[in-house]
Each structure stands twice: as C-alpha cells, then as structure tokens.
Amino acid sequence: MPALLEMKSIHKVYPNGTVANRGVDFSVEEGEIHALVGENGAGKSTLMKILFGLEAPTRGSISFKGQSVSFQGPRDAIKHGMGMVHQHFMLAPSLTVSENIVLGEEPAKGVLSLFRDRAKEQERVAGLIRDYGLKVDPEARADTIPVGQKQRVEILKVLYRGAKLIILDEPTAVLTPQETDELFDSLKSLVRQGHTIIFITHKLREVMQISHRVTVLRGGQSIATLVTKETHQEEISRLMVGREVLFRVQKTPARPEETVLSVRGLAALDDKGVPAIRQVSFRVRAGEILGIAGVEGNGQTQLVETITGLRRAVSGEIRYLDQELRNLSVAQIRAFQIGHIPEDRQTSGACLTSTIADNLMLDHYRNPGFKIGPLLRKKKIRQFAKSAMEMFDVRAASEQTMAGALSGGNLQKVVVARELSKNPKLLVASQPTRGVDIGAIEFIHREIIKRRDAGAAVLLVSAELSEIMALSDRIAVLYNGEIVALLDNTPDLTEQELGYYMLGIKTQEVASQ
C-alpha cells in the first residue's frame, strides 16, 4: 500500500543562504502516529512549513494520497485535508472559541452569503465537540480559557476543516503530565476514527509512549526512520545528536549553608489584578538549588518577578541575607549580587537589535569602572565583552555582532554570561534552557551547578520537569499560586508523584519555615 504522504529529497535554502533542509525523505502511512524528532535547528519546522505550503522547497517532491502536490499556501494544504496545530497557539484573543474554530470558513447565509449564520455555527461546533470528546466552552473568549483547552480548540479547528492528516508541533511543551496523557488519549481516538498524525517533539519519552514510527532529523537531513517498538530512547537520542547524551547531570550532594533568600507569606497579583501568588514561603540556602516545579501559569512568572523587583508584592517579605528586598526598585536589587535569568530571553533577557557588547553591559554601565564622568569607556566595555564571550563559549563573529543574529543557545549563553559575570550570591534562573540545543543545555546546567558548588543559592524555575529533577536539591511545587509541596529530591521521587502535586490532586502540609 502506498504511503499517505511521501516527501522526497526535500532541499530548502533560504535567500540569506541558510540551508535548512538538505535532502530530507519523509513518508507517513495512513492511520499511524508518526513522530518527527530532532534538535532545534535540525530542520523539523522548515520541513513542516514546506509540507503546509508556508515555504516553497528549493528542490524535492511531495506526494499526498498518491498524487503529486505543491501547495501554494496553507489554504491549499487545508483543502487537501491537512491540518497543523502550531506550537504557539494561533488564536485571535478577543474572538470566541467558536469564532476561532470556524474562522475563515464561517457558515454563511443571506444575500450572496454575505452574513454569518450563527445558528449553524453553534450547531456544527457543538457537534464537533461531542463527536471527538474535546471538551471546551464554545462561547468563551479565547484569551480566557486555560492552556489545555486552547490546544483542544486548535485541534477542533483542524477537525472542522476536515483534516485527515494532522500535524502537531511540540504539543506537550506547555502541558502537565496529566494533560499530556489526556492529549494522548485524544490522539489515539483520532487515529481510531481514521486520522493520521505527525507528532513533532524532542521528548523521547513521549515518542516511545505514543508513536508507531519515528523519523529522526539532524543537521537538515533525515537520518533514519524506525519502528518505535523496535528501538529505544538511547538509540534515538544517539541518532539525534550524533553522540551519547547524559540524561542525568553529574553532581555531588549539596552542602547547604546559611540562608541567602528567605520568602515569607508573599502575595502578588497578575496583570489583570487577580491574585497570582498567595502566602508563598520558602528559603534557599547557599550551596543548594531549590527547584520550583509547576504547570506554567500557576504563579511562577509572578513569583520570579516579585522577587526580582519587577512586580509589586501585596504582602509578605523577601529577605536577601540581611536586606529586605520588597519594595526596592529593580535597579536597587540588581545592585546586589543577585543574578536573574529571565524566562523569555527574546523579550526580557536580551535586546535583539543591540550588539552583544550592549547586551552584556546592562548593570555594568552603571559601574564607575566603566565610566569617566558622564562618558562611557567604550574600549573597556569591549574588552569586558570579549572576555565574557570567551568564558561562556558564545560563538559569534565579534562583540559588535547583533544579538538577534545569534542562535537560541548562543543568545542564552549571553544572558547567562551577563548574569553570572556579576558573581551572584543568589541566582534566580527561570526556564534557563528553554528552546536551546542540547549542547547549550549541558553547558548551562554545568554552569549552574558550578555556581552552587561555589556557594551560591540558586532558585530554579522550569516547566521542564526533567530539568527540575536533574538539577534541584529540593523541589517546591507551585499550584494555583501556592506552594503545595516541598520535597527533597531523592532518587525515589517520581515524575508521576510530582505531577499529582502540580495538578493539585495531592497537597502536602507544608510547614512554614
């Protein structure tokens, strides 16, 4: 039986000379869940954009349902029965769930079908929700529903358009283990109802759990297609990076000393004025890493912002050594030996349209050592930037290179270099390795542990449970703005158990410290 989708020797060279795909072969059979894995920059997204008609391939052929196709745009792809669920949700925030689902193909009525047929719209959306068991309120505004439901809306959008082949781009990145399980159940039922699924991920556990076959991309080439049952995680990861990857970070047991950061009864609001964290208490000692686990959106962002002075606390105290930080400005807090790796390097952590040197200068430009009177000592700043880049293995032409030209990993190293170059006593690291390649992840993990061993207190916030478990000495679980568990990271602690706390199914009596 011929494959449902056949992509042959796909090449893609971008106009600026970047080669994203160099001869990718990819074939998907009807009724399977096919995982597509690879590091960042391996060419997964480009391949899918080509498939979906968002980019034109430089060379290569695509056939779908046995006939050769070349899509001019997403509309073409949709018409042929393909659908894509993007990694970043593509919902218009002020439209309702239902309006988002039918967007672009609204049922119409009246003269020349000029008007929306709301009744028919409601009926069809309700029907879809019922048929596929994807529960969501169709009349809610899209920006008011939780992440898991947004994803369901995305899947409903695709189904509404009659997609047979559904592409999911890293769908579990923002989900809890339990939500992930629910998603997987839905995917299995979709396959039973005759759909075919391409599942893009870099989480090998999920590949093993859900897929029938897996294709590995590396450096823009397809390395292998394997039957999942006949392979194992280590083999796939070796194919992905071309070398063995250490899944556990090497580290010695922590030797915690004096308390560096002590948070007591802290409460703060989110941007809409709704309480985001309430009565949060914990402490971080010198020489230990406290990991904050939790599903995104449970107050992690506001917790970090409140500690680093970006957000006002409603009540509580934040003590750094002997200094109360609450109500101090960001500038005052940054004047201490406190480093902060923010969760989003693209917007908060770096200025993409400035040079690497200008990015590294933040904080230091206030330092009298870099100034003569009101004037900045440009030469000295450049020297400082050069040495920081060398120390943190930032690969770029020069310190005058624009930060926006760097890869995710290199850019994150610039952020880490800046925050560690002030030799912090306290390091607040939020999603420190999100979206960077495995090489950079290893490097950043090693740096964080090095700081811990040198006596820094580290507060680590990550949505990546494996990262929390690999690095932390102790783990606090944040659920709905409260700390519901505070655990020692012992080898018998499982992801499953943490997941129960993250979803609020289990709560621990946390003794206030």
Next chain:
Amino acid sequence: MVVWQTIWSQIMDLTLIVVLLRFMTPILLTALGGLISDIGGVINIGLEGLMLLSAFTSIAVASGTDSWLLGVLAGVAASVLICYGMGFFAIRLKVDIIIAGFAVNIFGSGFTIFLMSKIYGLTGNYNPTGAPKIPLVDIPFVQDVPVLGKLLSGHSLMEWIAFLSVVFCIVLIYRTPYGVHLRAVGEAPQAARSLGIPVERVQYSALAWSGVFAGLAGAFLSNGLTNMFVKDMTAGTGFLALAVVLLGNRNPAGILIGSLIFGLASALTTIVQTIPGSPVPSQFIQMIPYVVTIAALVFFALRKKRRLEIAA
C-alpha cells in the same frame, strides 16, 4: 451676557443641533474609516491627507461635470486609490504604517495645491461658481411639523449617509464573515494566515474602507459644508477623527458618541465666532476639541488604572 443669550437662543430654536449635525458628519465618517483600518491592524493616520485629496477632486469634478454625484464618486475613488498606494508601501514594501500615513498627509496637502496651481493657476483657494452641492433632503409633511421638521428635515444627504454608515459598520464588523476576518487579521495575523485568510488582501481592503469614508467626508467638506476648496481646509479633522477612534473605544457606537462631543465643540466655536465682541477669544474656543481630546485620553487612562486597582 450677549454670548450666552445667543447660544441659549440657538439651542432653543434648534440651530445648535442643526449646526452640530453638520459639523459632526465629516468627523463621524472619517472616524468610521479610521476604525475599520484600526480593527484590521493597519492604523491609518493619513486620513487628513485623504480628505484633502477627495475634497479637491470632488469639487473639481463636480464643477467640471455639473454633477455632485460624479464629484463625490470621483473624490471617493481618488481617496481609495491613494489608500491602495499607501497599502502598497506599507504592506508590500514594509514601510511602517504610521510613516506611510504621515507621508499621505504631506502628499495630500502638497498635491492638492500642486493640482490647483497646474489646473486652475490658483494657489490659495478654488471657488468655482455654480458647482452643484450634495443635495439637502426635505421630508414632505415632516418639514412642516414645528420642532420635528427642523430636527429631521432639510439636512444634507451626506448627514444621513453618515448615520447609516454607523449601522453599516456595525453589521460589517460583527455580522459578516469579513468582519470576523478583519478582527482576526488585526489581532492575530499569524493565526489568520495559518487558516488561509489572505491577510494582506484583508489589510488592503481595510485601508480601502478607510479611504471610502475619508473620501465621503472630504467630498462633504468641499461639496456640502462649503462650496469651495481651500488649501489645508481639513484643519485637523483627520487627526480629531483619530482621537475619536480611541475615545469611542474602537466600536461604531462609541464613535458616534465621540463625534457628537466633537461636533458640539465645533458648533459652539462657530456660533461664538460669529458673535461680535465675544469675550472669549476665538483661539481658545478653537482649542476646545484638542483639550477635550487630551482630557478624555487622560480620563480613559485613569479609569482603566482605577479599574485595575478595584479589581485588585
């Protein structure tokens, strides 16, 4: 005080309302145009220039063809044409939309003077004799009823069109698939594109709509409100319309109310200006809409802030 008596008497005999309706029409129309482009994510600050181009084209064609209808249509067409040009630069050549609008304003002001000078050899104003005006609508029977007659009858056709346009915009934005596409394109262009909605085409069309409405408003200035073209005769109406879009909270009904307030300020200015020996200098009365706009912006911002604090 004579002034207050005069104003009072004009309120009583409904002149104020008649003048108010006349003055709010160009603001309302232009603001509706600004609204549609705003919703589509292509903020058009070139409304002022578009109005000028339409005002000139419309009276030139009207006096040339002896038809007000052809004049208005030509004015709208000119305005829409420039909008497509603006769209070409903003969407295709990726000029910042604010800069493109700014350029349209300079162009509108300069090009109308250029045309006036090349075609008629004039530099200040063009005052054709006997150019047909947009007609007034006299409603039989109603016009003879006291009060009601003055309120409903005898208004320019364009004033009626302006009110109908509010309804038209409500239907367009909320009741048609196009309106949903427009909102989606403005809020989440990537999402719209991923569903095969032609984002650029929708943006062009949003600009074109703003051209239609600014064009109608411009034609009314030269062919209805007055019967001449004066260089830079819009005198900031396009900018006021921008402010009205913000004040109206980006919906047609809000814009109607905003336009009423601005129309009232303009109407008062005119009435007071015509009274000899007015104790209020005309410059300060002219200033009212600008001060109101700033005050309203501050008021809205404060209210938003307070709402946040109450929510907290």
Next chain:
Amino acid sequence: MKTGKALYLELAGIAAAVFAALLCGFIVILLTSKEPLSAISALVMDPLANSFNIGTILNKAVPLMLTGLAISVVFQAGVFSMGAEGQLYVGGFLGSLAAVYVPGLPVWVHLPLILACAVLGGALFGAIPGALKAYWNADEIVTTLMLNFIAILTTSYLVNNVFKDPESGGYARMPYIDPGLLLGKIVPGFSAHAGLLVALGAVAVVYMLLYHTSIGYELRLVGKNPQFAKYGGIATPRVIVLSIVISGALAGLAGIVEILGIHSTYKDNFSAGLGFDGIIIALLARNHPIGVLAASLFYAYLQVGAQTMQVGSDMPREVAVIIQVLLVLFVSSQAIFAYIKQKFVSGQKAVG
C-alpha cells in the same frame, strides 16, 4: 553600531532611494511641464548657482538640523512624538519674550538667558505628553498632535492680543529684538548666519549623548526593547519623559535660533511646519545625528531648488513635496533594504 559592510549597504540603499525619488519627481515634471528641461535645471542646478543661494540652503538647514535631532532623540527612545512643532513655538515664544522684554542686560548674559528660556520652554512643553505617556499611557501621537494645535493657538492669541507691537499692523508680531542680540553672519558678505554653528554643536552634543553616555544607552535600550530595559532596572517612564524633554529642548532651540537668525522677532505662525519637517529629516537620517546633518542639508537644497524652480519655470514648488513623500517612503521601506542586504550578503552565511 554597525559593522562596516552593513553600514555601506545602508548608505548605498539610502542613496538609491534618493535617486529613485528624484527620478520620480523628474518624471512628474516631464509629464506636466511645458519646459521640463529648464524646470529640472532650475530645480537641480540653481540652488548651487550662487553664494546667496548656498547661504540660503545653510540657513534653511539650521532649523531642520535642530528639529531633526529633536525627533531623532524621541524616536530612538521609541516615543512617536509629533510634537516638535508645538515645542518649537513655545520655545521660540518664551525666548523672544526674554529677548524683547528683559531690558538692560549685557549681551553675554542676555543671549544665554534667551536661549535658556527657549530651551526650557520647549522642554517643559515636551514634558506634558511625556508624562501623559509614561504615567498614564496616553497615546503620544494623538496628544502631541493636539498639543501642537494648542501651542500654536495660544501663542497666536498672545502675540495678537497681549504682546503685539502696535506698529506691526495686520501681521501680528512682537516688537523687534535689539539687533545686538541677533545671530549675525558667520563670514561678512555670506548670508549664512551663526545659527549654523549652534546646530553643528547640537549635532555633536546629541551624538555624544546618544552613543557615549549612560543616559544615551538607557534611552536607546528603552526604544529598542522596553521590557529588557525594565528587566535591567532602567526606570522606563523616567527615560520616556527625559527623551521628550530633551527633544522639546532641541525644538525650542530651533525656534529661537530661527527667530534670532531669520525673523528678528516673534511672528505669528512663523514656523510653517518646521517641526514636521524634523520628522522627515529623522526618518531620512535613520535617527542618527550624523545622518541628520546630511539629511538637513539635502532637504534644504531641495527646498531652495523648489523655490528657484517656481521662479525659473512653470512648475509650482509643490513638486518638491512629491519628491519628499517618495523619499520618505523609499527610505523607510524595510522590504527594499532587506532585499538589498540579502542580495549582497547571501552566499556568505554558513548553515544556520
């Protein structure tokens, strides 16, 4: 800061945009003029034909440089102020008051006082929309446009009713300023006035401010990425206000220099859009002070050319407006510049 090659490409692109805009202007002239060649010649050659015209170019470039700098500073801070026009009026007005109504000071005290009043006036008037944006998030495009009208109408009222020289007749102006206080010619016999030196000094000061001081660093960061600036502890609202205050100061300076160099006293509606020209200059200059210098000279040349063309042919000077508009659009086209870069940089980049 750009690396050498990128800078050259940028400059080449701007040169191409200038050329294309001029070409379009020529085409309009060819299509509409009965004597196109003499019109084009009058536009292009006459401004440089004699030293008087060259002096006029320099004099016209002076306020453009100052308002161009004013707008560049706010644009670099990411504030879309269109308020230079109003600030210029307020600055020019207060400076003129100090010049006309403060008696009996020696010139070396009086002149700095006049400049200080103008600078302060512009700066304070700029602080209004700055504070409105920084603390209440009121859209600065709208507030500055509205404040322009308010400034123009208020000064117009004052010069018509309160400070009017009784001898000025129908055209309202203040009494003439003591000639000893006016900006004289730099070189006797050449019409360029000393405001040029002020403007050149301002270019140097703004350059240093933006690229070599911590204030400039903060200002540029706020413009490029406000979230990053906030994360770095930069008080964004303060920087926003400061940027528009500096901008207002420069616009106020532009107003008083224009008055002391050209008009000899405050005249009603004396600016006629210099503040808006500043926006064009800043766009052409990519908000860079050195670019402002070049763009002002070119723009002044074009204005004088339009004037000489109106005198020397059947074309109205508004042809220059068409050239200006296209110039702004071409120079601001990110697509054109991305295309140029891609065309010349492609093939060098390794695998991404």
